[in-house]
Amino acid sequence: MRLEPRGLAMQRECGSLLTGLLIMGWSGQHAMAQVITDPSVSAKGHGSLNLSLQQITITRRAVPVEFGGPVQEFGEITLRTAYLNLDYGLTDRLALSVGIPYKSNRYKGDFPHDPRTLLNPHGERFLDDGVYHSNWADWGVGLRYLWRTEPFLITPFVGFYHPSHDYPLFTETQAGTGQWRLSFGVNTGGRFPAPAQNLIWNASIAYNRMEKTFVAGEVDRHVDHSLLNLELIWLISPQWYAHVVYSRKRTHNGLRFPEDFNPPFVDELWYKHDQLFQWAGSNGSIGVGFRMNDKYTLTADVGKSLSVDFGHFYDRVYTLGVSRNF
Numbered sequence: 378m379r380l381e382p383r384g385l386a387m388q389r390e391c392g393s394l395l396t397g398l399l400i401m402g403w404s405g406q407h408a409m410a411q412v413i414t415d416p417s418v419s420a421k422g423h424g425s426l427n428l429s430l431q432q433i434t435i436t437r438r439a440v441p442v443e444f445g446g447p448v449q450e451f452g453e454i455t456l457r458t459a460y461l462n463l464d465y466g467l468t469d470r471l472a473l474s475v476g477i478p479y480k481s482n483r484y485k486g487d488f489p490h491d492p493r494t495l496l497n498p499h500g501e502r503f504l505d506d507g508v509y510h511s512n513w514a515d516w517g518v519g520l521r522y523l524w525r526t527e528p529f530l531i532t533p534f535v536g537f538y539h540p541s542h543d544y545p546l547f548t549e550t551q552a553g554t555g556q557w558r559l560s561f562g563v564n565t566g567g568r569f570p571a572p573a574q575n576l577i578w579n580a581s582i583a584y585n586r587m588e589k590t591f592v593a594g595e596v597d598r599h600v601d602h603s604l605l606n607l608e609l610i611w612l613i614s615p616q617w618y619a620h621v622v623y624s625r626k627r628t629h630n631g632l633r634f635p636e637d638f639n640p641p642f643v644d645e646l647w648y649k650h651d652q653l654f655q656w657a658g659s660n661g662s663i664g665v666g667f668r669m670n671d672k673y674t675l676t677a678d679v680g681k682s683l684s685v686d687f688g689h690f691y692d693r694v695y696t697l698g699v700s701r702n703f
Contacts, residue, residue: 414534414562414564414581414583414606415464415521415532415564415579416523416530416531416532416564416565416566416579416581417523417530417532417566418466418469418470418471418472418521418522418523418532419464419465419466419472419702420466420469421466421467421468421469422466423465423466423702423703424463424464424465424466424472424702424703425463425464425700425701425702425703426461426462426463426700426701426703427460427461427462427463427464427476427698427699427700427701428459428460428461428462428698428699428700429458429459429460429462429676429696429697429698430457430458430459430460430696430697430698431456431457431458431459431460431694431695431696431697432455432456432457432458432693432694432695433454433455433456433458433691433693433694433695434453434454434455434456434691434692434693434694435453435454435455435456435689435690435691435692436450436451436452436453436454436690436692437449437450437451437689437690437692438451438685438688438689438690439658439685439686439687439688439690440634440687441634441635443635444635448690451486451487451488452484452485452486452487452488452489453484453485453486454482454483454484454549454550454689455482455483455484455509456480456482457480457481457482457509458478458479458480458481458514459478459479459480460476460478461476461477461478461479462474462475462476463475463476469523470522470523470524471520471521471522471523472520472521472522472523473518473519473520474517474518474519474520474521474536475516475517475518475519476516476517477513477514477515477516477517477541478513478514478515479511479512479513479514480511480512480513480514480552481509481510481511482509482510482511482549482550482551482552483507483508483509483510483550484504484505484507484548484549484550485507486505489503489505489506489548489549490504490505490547490548490549491503491505491547492545492547492548492648494643495547495643495644495647495648496643496644496645497645497648498547499546499547499648501545501546501547501548502545504545504548504550505548505549505550509550510548510550512541512542512544512552513541513542513544513552514540514541514544514552514553515538515539515540515541515552515553515558516538516539516541517536517537517538517539518536518537519534519535519536519537519560520534520535520536521533521534521535521564522534528567529565529566529567530564530565530566530567531563531564531565532563532564532565532566533561533562533563533564534560534561534562534563534564534583535559535560535561536559536560536561537557537558537559537560538557538558538560539557540552540553540555540556540557543555546648546649546651547648551651554587554651554652555652556587556588556590556652557587557588558585558586558587558588558602559585559586560583560584560585560586561583561584561586562581562582562583562584562604563581563582564579564580564581565579565580565581566578566579566580575611575612575613576609576610576611576612577609577610577612578607578608578609578610579606579607579608579610580605580606580607580608581604581605581606582603582604582605582606583603583604583606584601584602584603584604585601585602585603585604586599586601587599587600587601587602587652590649590652590653592645592646592649593645595645595646598630598653599630600628600629600630600631600632600652600653600654601628601629601630602626602627602628602629602656603626603627603629604624604625604626605624605625605626606622606623606624607622607623607624608620608621608622608623609621615668616667616668616669617665617666617667617668618665618666618668619663619664619665619666620663620664620665620666621661621662621663622661622662622663622664622678622680623659623660623661623683624659624660624661625658625659626656626657626658626659627655627656627657627686628654628655628656628657631653631654631655631656632650632653632654632655633655634650634654634655634687637653638650654687654688655686655687656687656688657685657686657687657688658682658683658684658685658686658687658688659682659683659684660680660681660682660683660691660694661680661681661683662678662679662680662681662694662696663678663679663680664676664677664678664679664696665677671702672701672702672703673699673700673701673702674699674700674702675697675698675699676696676697676698676699676700677696677697677698678694678695678696678698679693679694679695679696680694680696681693681694
């Protein structure tokens with residue numbers, strides 16, 4: 378019989394239930410199941426396949442007062458995404474995760490992004506026409522390493538994400554920001570002591586080093602993102618759990634709107650504004666999961682924006698997922 382340290386045994390018990398659970402999101406990423414942010418690691422040769430289907434509805438955005446703010450209703454964006462992720466234990470402490478989302482998005486309203494208004498439309502066509510437009514988004518690959526199991530799990534990670542192809546940028550239905558990004562950070566998690574032993578906490582902090590944005594006549598800049606995620610999980614029974622997630626994102630070295638842009642907003646700087654804005658705000662979600670057997674786990678979550686300093690309000694976020702362990 379193989380014996381494991383107490384902390385590693387706890388990690389196995391929690392990990393089989395929680396792989397693929399944590400929900401992260403914002404802006405180009407939106408909310409997505411990210412096994413790379415799980416503090417647990419599957420045993421060598423084992424892992425999971427995770428499929429999540431998500432729909433986000435956006436009808437408001439935070440903008441300056443001179444542009445209709447502080448909160449402006451600007452129509453409706455519907456973001457529909459299928460996330461497919463594979464997580465695999467290379468060793469008992471090192472896991473590999475790969476994934477790619479497929480998106481189908483729509484905008485209906487009076488404030489479309491129309492590339493025909495730009496000085497250089499980059500060959501893009503008008504997509505904010507009230508019809509769903511589909512695209513593969515940014516593929517990603519990540520590694521995480523279970524460094525410590527006592528007194529709680531500590532799991533550093535690194536991930537790399539790259540656009541799957543040259544998708545359109547000047548549209549509310551875009552698949553992403555069109556940039557590669559290098560993500561690194563650390564996940565932690567543990568179980569509360571008795572009598573609260575059915576409660577598990579997870580925390581993750583990440584920094585995304587974004588591809589530099591180049592605009593002729595402007596200062597080239599990295600507009601990076603940092604993300605904080607906090608999660609509390611209640612193990613209701615061997616089959617059922619409930620959880621609540623809080624996430625916070627902010628950008629670094631971004632441009633302010635409208636001060637740092639050039640009216641009438643038709644130049645190259647405006648074409649790449651989604652790469653340059655100072656996005657900031659927080660999201661929250663609650664959900665349940667059902668472990669059908671040793672192989673399959675079903676999840677359902679609902680969420681919304683809690684605060685937005687600048688950017689879109691997520692009015693409603695619905696996510697359904699299924700994981701298959703192997």
